[in-house]
Amino acid sequence: YKNRDKIQSEINKILGKDVHLEFSKGLINYYGVEHEPLQNIMSKAVTVLSVLGCIAIFVFFIKNIFWVWGLRKIRELSIYKSIGSTNGQIYLLLLKEGLVTSGIPILLGHLVGFFSIYYLYKYIQIDKQLSEFNLVKFNPLLSLAILLVSFTIVALAIKSPAKKISKINIIDGIRGNIDFSKSKKKRAKDFWKELKLNNLASIKSQRYISAIGIIIISVFIITIGISTYYRDYSSYDNGYNFSIDYFSEKNQVPKILNEIVDKIPNEKSFISKDKYVQVENTNEFSKEAKAAGLDGEARKNIKKYKADGMDGFIIALEEKDLKELGGKKGEFVLYNTIQEDPSIPIAKAKRIPYFENPQSIDINFENDYKKTIKISKTITDLGKYKSRTMPFDVKVYTDFDTYFKLMEEAGDEKYTGYAYTLNMKVKDSDIKDVKEYVEAMIREQISPEDRFNIKTGEEIVKNEYKDVKSFIKLAIGIASIIFVLNITNGYSSINLSLMSRKKEIGSLYSCGMDVDELKNIYQKEFIGEQIKSFTISIIVSLGVMFVISLIASDLRMSTLIKYYDYKSFLGFSLVVYGINLIIYHFSLKRILDRPTIDLIRTI
Numbered sequence: 001y002k003n004r005d006k007i008q009s010e011i012n013k014i015l016g017k018d019v020h021l022e023f024s025k026g027l028i029n030y031y032g033v034e035h036e037p038l039q040n041i042m043s044k045a046v047t048v049l050s051v052l053g054c055i056a057i058f059v060f061f062i063k064n065i066f067w068v069w070g071l072r073k074i075r076e077l078s079i080y081k082s083i084g085s086t087n088g089q090i091y092l093l094l095l096k097e098g099l100v101t102s103g104i105p106i107l108l109g110h111l112v113g114f115f116s117i118y119y120l121y122k123y124i125q126i127d128k129q130l131s132e133f134n135l136v137k138f139n140p141l142l143s144l145a146i147l148l149v150s151f152t153i154v155a156l157a158i159k160s161p162a163k164k165i166s167k168i169n170i171i172d173g174i175r176g177n178i179d180f181s182k183s184k185k186k187r188a189k190d191f192w193k194e195l196k197l198n199n200l201a202s203i204k205s206q207r208y209i210s211a212i213g214i215i216i217i218s219v220f221i222i223t224i225g226i227s228t229y230y231r232d233y234s235s236y237d238n239g240y241n242f243s244i245d246y247f248s249e250k251n252q253v254p255k256i257l258n259e260i261v262d263k264i265p266n267e268k269s270f271i272s273k274d275k276y277v278q279v280e281n282t283n284e285f286s287k288e289a290k291a292a293g294l295d296g297e298a299r300k301n302i303k304k305y306k307a308d309g310m311d312g313f314i315i316a317l318e319e320k321d322l323k324e325l326g327g328k329k330g331e332f333v334l335y336n337t338i339q340e341d342p343s344i345p346i347a348k349a350k351r352i353p354y355f356e357n358p359q360s361i362d363i364n365f366e367n368d369y370k371k372t373i374k375i376s377k378t379i380t381d382l383g384k385y386k387s388r389t390m391p392f393d394v395k396v397y398t399d400f401d402t403y404f405k406l407m408e409e410a411g412d413e414k415y416t417g418y419a420y421t422l423n424m425k426v427k428d429s430d431i432k433d434v435k436e437y438v439e440a441m442i443r444e445q446i447s448p449e450d451r452f453n454i455k456t457g458e459e460i461v462k463n464e465y466k467d468v469k470s471f472i473k474l475a476i477g478i479a480s481i482i483f484v485l486n487i488t489n490g491y492s493s494i495n496l497s498l499m500s501r502k503k504e505i506g507s508l509y510s511c512g513m514d515v516d517e518l519k520n521i522y523q524k525e526f527i528g529e530q531i532k533s534f535t536i537s538i539i540v541s542l543g544v545m546f547v548i549s550l551i552a553s554d555l556r557m558s559t560l561i562k563y564y565d566y567k568s569f570l571g572f573s574l575v576v577y578g579i580n581l582i583i584y585h586f587s588l589k590r591i592l593d594r595p596t597i598d599l600i601r602t603i
Contacts, residue, residue: 001033020413055153060212061485062157064492068499070094070165077165090166098158099151106150114138206493206526207533210576213486214537217572219544220475225563226548226555227471232345236388240268241457242426242434245419246442248450251404253318256445257422260438267425268384270321275407275415279312279394280362286353292340298392308364312394316403317385325385330402331376334358335395342391343556353380354394361394365412373406419453431456479572490580498587505591515592526584530577537573 001023008021070077077090085093246254253271261269281302285295298310319329327333336358337351344350360374373396389395398406407415426434435454442452498505508518545560 001028001031020417022414022417055149055156057212057216058153058485059156061209061489062153063160064209064489064496066098066158067161068492068495069098070161074165074168078168087166091162094162094165095155095158098162099154102151102154106147106154110143110147110150114143206490206497206580207529207536209489209493210486210530210580211533211536211540213482213489214534214569214573214576215540216482217479218537218541218569220479221565221569222541222544222548222560224472224475225560225565229345229555229559229563232347234346234388234390236347237457238386238388238423239384240423240425241428242266242424242431243455244422244438244442245453245455246422246450247417247419247452248447249416251408253400254420254450256442257420260422260441261424263441264424264426264434264438265430269422269424270317270385271420271422272315272317272321272385273400273403273418273420274313274315275403275418277312277314277363277365278307278309280309280364282362283355283358286338286356288340288352289338289354292352294338294340294342294392297342301392309362310392310394311390312361312363312396314363314403314406315395315397316400317397319399321385322397322399324383325379325397326377327397327399328376329399331398332373332402333397334361334375334378335380335382335389335397336378337380339389339391343554343559346388346390349391351380361396365410366414367410367412369410369412371406371410428457431458483572483576486576487579487583490576491583494580494584494587498591502591518592519588522588523581523585527581530580534573534577541569 004021004023011021012018073094077094080093081087081090244257244260246257248254253273257271261271281298285298289295301307302309317325322329322331322333325333334355336354338354339346339349340352341349358375358378360372362370362372364370375396385397387395435456439454446452505518505522541564545557545564549555549557549560
């Protein structure tokens, strides 16, 4: 990108003529080649922090699994200590065994990921009907880095449980009398409240463990909602189901397009060519637009994007089509309406007058050429010439001869890169046959330097949904991983909590307390924690939406709430909390079903 001038001159030299070299704006933004160094550093910092955040989440999820695993081995480890093993040796033993135990799942997971990506990539190419397949290539060093990160996560997850377990007193370990609580016992007038206060740490852990998993999924649902909103926002049905983009540098409408209109039966059609310009904010907004605050918002947008004005389009039509809009050859017709609420999807938005009695507009071309064009007529209805119009777009219609004359006067050669577009409305049942016939017609007459692209209504709709569908599939994949982690971690934390309360349960049981009453009390307490967990998930989700609405000015809180998929959120939450209740029920039952004498021995 830095050598673009050199590349430009090289291309001109080889071709023997001046051509315009244009870089993809999307790629320029993606790679940040025009950003300040600090911006690129911040971008990389966000990536690094995201990776560290993922590692922290996985460590959090896996840690409790190793807690339960270690406590199951407590008697065995205490016997090792009784014959002379040090705390350090016990810690290293647990760490080594944990890494070895995790080795096979990590390697299997890596292989499954490798083959999944391989076949997914192949499927995408088949779906796109590519004639030649390119196999995905894997970097061995990247694979090694992923494996290293995976083992690091396991090592960090084992570290805390292993250290604490290695320091357990030998006698307490052999007897299974385990209590990691360092705080002094609290007293309360209510007996059950006192028990809850003294076991709050183990009770609360399950609350937050479930909440984190639900919140992660909720964030994905918010992101999908935003993607869906942006898709709906710019989606617009202009009433045509067949279009041809024909690229030609000649200053005349390609004859083949008119031939297609004559030969193909259609309900309506028109040929156009447009040119992007910027319209200076020199015209007075209408009273309705001012009342809606659109004049102030227009100024903010111009300042925000460092533009010379609003987005504008000079659109060329054939003389007969311009006449239907009320214009004559050599005149400019202004579509003088603006979207009342810029946050509403354009297809559903109400339109109001744009400018107050406009006589002319000042336009700027990309080569810094400026021109004031006289407006002969203003219209508020485009009839059959409807097209997608974004909230602040300014559209001016003229005939092809006047359009070409203006472009030559401006000296901006970029207009030759814009397509001649033929829009047609044909029978839906005939679309496939029409596409094949039209393609054959064009290929018979097309010049070597020209090119074309045919789009049908069905293909356009499919492409609009493609990105959102891909993201939904990705989110479902990640949700599945989070779901499994949530369940395994829930199982671990529930068992850890109950293991730490065995003394308490044994004491109550040995005092003759009814088993069913114990079950009801503990299950009621657990259900209360799950309700609190669900409440936390909802509050945090709303908080995330609120922060997004503050950061992104075009995303209102009401919009985020409207596009949030409550069914998916509630469905995922009910499954997670339902499974947690089942795990808790059977884990508690397993303890309470033991003979009283066995529970007394654990004290």
